[in-house]
Amino acid sequence: MSETTPLNDQPELTLFEAVAQRIPSRAAVATELLTKHRDTTIHELTVGSVMMGMRGTPALLWEISETNAYGIKYHGKTVTELKQLLPKWPGSTQIAPEAMLWYLYTAQVPTQSQVEKLTADLVLRAKLPADAEAFCDALAKDIAADAQIMMTLTYLARYSKFTAAVTKGTHKNDLWKAVLEDALDISSRFPMIMARVYANKHDLPHQDWTTELDLAANYTRHIGRGDDFDYTEFTRLCWALYMDHGANVSAHAMRLCSSAWTDSYLMVVSGMIAGTGPLHAKAIADSVMFNLAMIRSLGQSPSTDDITAYVGRHLSGGKIVPGFGHALLRVPDARLAFLDEFLESHPSSDPKTHSFLSLIKNINSVVPDLLREKVLTMKNPHPNADALSGSILHAYGMDVDFMMSFFATSRVAGFLVQQVWDRALGLSMERPLSLTMEELLAKARPANEANGHTNGHANGTANGH
Numbered sequence: 001m002s003e004t005t006p007l008n009d010q011p012e013l014t015l016f017e018a019v020a021q022r023i024p025s026r027a028a029v030a031t032e033l034l035t036k037h038r039d040t041t042i043h044e045l046t047v048g049s050v051m052m053g054m055r056g057t058p059a060l061l062w063e064i065s066e067t068n069a070y071g072i073k074y075h076g077k078t079v080t081e082l083k084q085l086l087p088k089w090p091g092s093t094q095i096a097p098e099a100m101l102w103y104l105y106t107a108q109v110p111t112q113s114q115v116e117k118l119t120a121d122l123v124l125r126a127k128l129p130a131d132a133e134a135f136c137d138a139l140a141k142d143i144a145a146d147a148q149i150m151m152t153l154t155y156l157a158r159y160s161k162f163t164a165a166v167t168k169g170t171h172k173n174d175l176w177k178a179v180l181e182d183a184l185d186i187s188s189r190f191p192m193i194m195a196r197v198y199a200n201k202h203d204l205p206h207q208d209w210t211t212e213l214d215l216a217a218n219y220t221r222h223i224g225r226g227d228d229f230d231y232t233e234f235t236r237l238c239w240a241l242y243m244d245h246g247a248n249v250s251a252h253a254m255r256l257c258s259s260a261w262t263d264s265y266l267m268v269v270s271g272m273i274a275g276t277g278p279l280h281a282k283a284i285a286d287s288v289m290f291n292l293a294m295i296r297s298l299g300q301s302p303s304t305d306d307i308t309a310y311v312g313r314h315l316s317g318g319k320i321v322p323g324f325g326h327a328l329l330r331v332p333d334a335r336l337a338f339l340d341e342f343l344e345s346h347p348s349s350d351p352k353t354h355s356f357l358s359l360i361k362n363i364n365s366v367v368p369d370l371l372r373e374k375v376l377t378m379k380n381p382h383p384n385a386d387a388l389s390g391s392i393l394h395a396y397g398m399d400v401d402f403m404m405s406f407f408a409t410s411r412v413a414g415f416l417v418q419q420v421w422d423r424a425l426g427l428s429m430e431r432p433l434s435l436t437m438e439e440l441l442a443k444a445r446p447a448n449e450a451n452g453h454t455n456g457h458a459n460g461t462a463n464g465h
Helices: 015-036 047-051 079-085 097-106 112-125 130-138 145-159 161-168 172-201 215-222 229-241 249-259 264-275 282-298 304-316 335-345 351-374 385-395 400-424 437-451
Strands: 065-068 071-074
Touching: 015 097, 015 172, 015 400, 047 437, 071 079, 079 335, 097 112, 097 215, 097 229, 097 400, 112 172, 112 215, 130 145, 130 172, 145 172, 145 264, 145 400, 161 172, 172 215, 172 264, 172 400, 215 229, 229 335, 229 385, 229 400, 249 264, 249 400, 264 400, 282 304, 282 351, 282 385, 282 400, 304 351, 335 351, 335 385, 351 385, 385 400
Parallel strands: none
Antiparallel strands: 065 071
C-alpha cells in the first residue's frame, strides 16, 4: 500500500478530530436548508406513495451516500473511484474496510497511518467484557446464529456510552462523541461476536485478536480460516463494498430507532430484525438455496442449455428467481464488476468450490435474457450484487445460517456512521402522519374530480413490490 501524503505539515488527525473538523461545514448546510428552504416543495406525495411502502419518496436525509437508478456514490465518488483512492491493508489487493469506514465518516481519503491506527483501535475495542463472553458462550448451539448475535448485542446495551451520556445530562451538541464511541465499539464487536458464535457452534477454540492483523484477518483466524487468504480477501472485499447504500429496509428501521435516541446496540438489533425478512436480507440465503437446488437437480456441471431449461420451467411455474433485480438500480450494479474480477483472479483449486463458482457465473450469463423475455415488468434483470456475494461466500464454505450476519457486519458499521451524523446535526425524531383509507379517499376523490379524471390503475394491488 503506498503512503498517502498529507496536504500540509499539520499532524494527522484522529477520526474524532476529523469528524469534529467537518461538523461546522455540514451544520451550516443544514442551517441553510432549515432557515431558507424549509417550506420548499421537493416532491409531490401521491396515494401510491402512502400505500406502496413510500417507494421513491425522498423523505430521509442520508448524509453519507446517494443511491439512484444509475448507481451508488459515496460522498460524490463511485466505488470504482474509491478503489483507486482508498488505502489497502499490506499484502491485500482489496479496499481496506477500515479505510472505507474512515472515508464515510469524514468524506476524506485517509493516509496509511490513519488506517492502521484506526484498525488497531478497532481491534482493541473488539474484546468483549467477560460477562458478555460468558452470556454468549452459554447460549444453546441450536439457536439460530442471527438470533444469538442479536441476543448478545442486546446484552451489551448495558455498556452503551451514548445511553450513559444521555443519563448524565451531556449537552446535546456533544452527544455525537458518545455515539461515535458506541459506533466504533459495535463496528469491531459485531465481527467478534459473529466469530465467537461460529466458533461455539463448530467447537473451535477462541482466539485472542491481535493488532498485527486487520478486522477481517482476525475474524477469519477466529473461525479457523486464518490460512485461507482468498477467504480473507473476499471478506475484505464484501465489508468494504456493502458498508452503505442508502435507506433500505434495515437502514430505515435503524434510522427510525436512532431518531428516538435509542442506544446504538438496540438500534442495530432493530436493523437485523428487519433484515430477517425474505423481501430483504434473507433473500441472499434464498438465492444460495436456489443455486443448491439446481445443482441437486442438474448435477455439479450443468450445461448452458440445462440451466436455461431449468430456470425457464421455474419461471413458467409462476416462481421468482432469487438473486436478480434491484429495488432501485436500473443499470448493472457497479459492484458486480468487483465480484467478477475477484472470481477471475482467485480461481479455486477445490473441485467442489470451483464447480459451484462456475455454476454461478453461468447462471448470471443466462438468467438476465430469460427474465427480459418472460418477466416483462422487471425493470432490472441483472444479478443482485448482495445475492451473488452470498453465493460466492457459500462456495467458500460459509454456513447459510451466518450469511445475513456476515453482510450485516459491514452494513451496521456503515449505518452507525449515519447515526453519528444524526446526532452531530441534531436531526429530529421521525414522526410521519398516519392516515386511514377513508381519509385518503376524502383527500383523493375531490382532487381527481376537480381535475376531471381518475388517476389510478384498475388492477393495482397494495402489496406490489
